[in-house]
Amino acid sequence: MILASGTGSLASALLDAVEDDEYPATVAAVVSDRECPALKAAERRGVPTTVVPMTDDRAEWDRALADTVAGHHPDLVVSAGFMKILGADFLARFGGRIINAHPALLPSFPGAHAVPAALAHGVKVTGSTIHLVDEGVDTGPILAQAPVAVNPADDEITLHERIKMVERVLLVAVVRSIAVKGVVIEGRKAYIP
């Protein structure tokens, strides 16, 4: 199942991929903290959606989110542009089964401003990372990465769009591999065998 709160282009790439009968996974639901295009993309395809709005009590929200996700019995939770940090209760219930797409080559440029941070630093190559989610911000074991060259004329929008083109392909490939082979976690490291 997918967690998303943004424009939903990564979620849409997965939703498109699972429409192929040969793809070894399905999307049980798309869950968000707000109304957003990712939910519309799911609705158009007949995939169940739920909004769990953020509340003043973050721990309570985290439990409500975990309860909603648990109701769909997912093998894997895919955070695809989900703009909230998952809390302790959620991680306790789904730890090791949550992956996140991040628009930089971790451990460089973690956090919500990865693309402008990479531009400001003047790196010549950035990219996308798919990693397992742990209690930190973009600190979980890395599963896959793909590079994207930074052009001198890039701004945040052009660079992020090129990164997202790579992310869509990478995410679909990683979910396919996990569905077939699973994930091996060895301490701080993880890999798809």
Ligand code: GRF
């Ligand atoms: C992606 O760049 C992802 O890495 C980041 O949020 C973006 C989501 O894009 N976490 P979209 O909303 O799916 O288009």
